[in-house]
Amino acid sequence: MNIETMEKQELQSAYILAVISGKGGVGKSMTSVHIAEVLSGMGYKTGLIDADIGLSNCATLLNETVTASVADWIHGECTLEELPHACGSITLITGSDQPGKVQFQPELMMDALDQVTDYLAASHDFIIIDTPAGAGEMTLWALDRAHIGTVILVDEPTAISDVYRLCKYVYSIDPEYPFAAVVNFAENETSADDTAKRFNTILDYFLNKKAAYLGFIPASEQIKSAVKNQVTLYDSGNNDSVMNEFRFIAQNIAGLAADQTKQLSNTAY
Ligand SMILES: Nc1ncnc2c1ncn2[C@@H]1O[C@H](COP(=O)(O)OP(=O)(O)O)[C@@H](O)[C@H]1O
Numbered sequence: 001m002n003i004e005t006m007e008k009q010e011l012q013s014a015y016i017l018a019v020i021s022g023k024g025g026v027g028k029s030m031t032s033v034h035i036a037e038v039l040s041g042m043g044y045k046t047g048l049i050d051a052d053i054g055l056s057n058c059a060t061l062l063n064e065t066v067t068a069s070v071a072d073w074i075h076g077e078c079t080l081e082e083l084p085h086a087c088g089s090i091t092l093i094t095g096s097d098q099p100g101k102v103q104f105q106p107e108l109m110m111d112a113l114d115q116v117t118d119y120l121a122a123s124h125d126f127i128i129i130d131t132p133a134g135a136g137e138m139t140l141w142a143l144d145r146a147h148i149g150t151v152i153l154v155d156e157p158t159a160i161s162d163v164y165r166l167c168k169y170v171y172s173i174d175p176e177y178p179f180a181a182v183v184n185f186a187e188n189e190t191s192a193d194d195t196a197k198r199f200n201t202i203l204d205y206f207l208n209k210k211a212a213y214l215g216f217i218p219a220s221e222q223i224k225s226a227v228k229n230q231v232t233l234y235d236s237g238n239n240d241s242v243m244n245e246f247r248f249i250a251q252n253i254a255g256l257a258a259d260q261t262k263q264l265s266n267t268a269y
């Protein structure tokens, strides 16, 4: 099914998704960028916040040069209105692409990112927040702002145990925190299902919790070259099975968002 022909569901308010992982290099930024583009292609106004402070790379993946970052704004070098950068139909806001610039004052950055998120939420349906690896301040900030924390899982014992400890920590703060999972670098659908199941078995056994499984992304030469050439599969017009997996994930996210905002509007009465 072509995503552009799929029915767009009305959202009552902006739905915020944090993309997180235990380990680095598991595909958070690549996934964030592709999902943002697919949601946007479905007709949703979509913002992308790069909260990998100091080492942002969503702009690079999109082959864009960002002239104003949140760190610049904090330093009084630009205005809030100058931060949104149009990348095709998505709106990118970069936390900081310079290591050291505000990186060591996380409270300043978190306060600024809160304002940036509110600013985007006023005019967008979805906000995807790409985060640094691990359980640092920016990841915890992103999880706090998000409606759902999406963990990028890869089939490695260290990656799964890192994510498990991260989730466990978050549950110790908020026992009801909603997590979802995407399996990346999957060999095939069966092995991805197996990875997601293994993760959920651990969550269930030790914490009595479950993460919603959103789908998988295969290990793919096309993704590798898309990253290398700074042209996403979406922008290159790729329409094969890899792109379909991104569509499947985006569709699941849209479903979660529609349910969530419906629930919010129900509880408002
Ligand atoms: N499904 C995939 N298939 C092939 N290469 C991938 C895949 N996902 C990510 N990569 C590669 O892995 C590297 C890390 O991806 P990235 O999104 O930067 O990870 P993170 O943001 O988690 O650090 C990139 O070079 C990218 O090309």
Ligand SMILES: [Mg+2]
Pocket (backbone or CB within 6 Å): 028, 029, 030, 052, 057, 130, 131
């Ligand atoms: Mg990254």
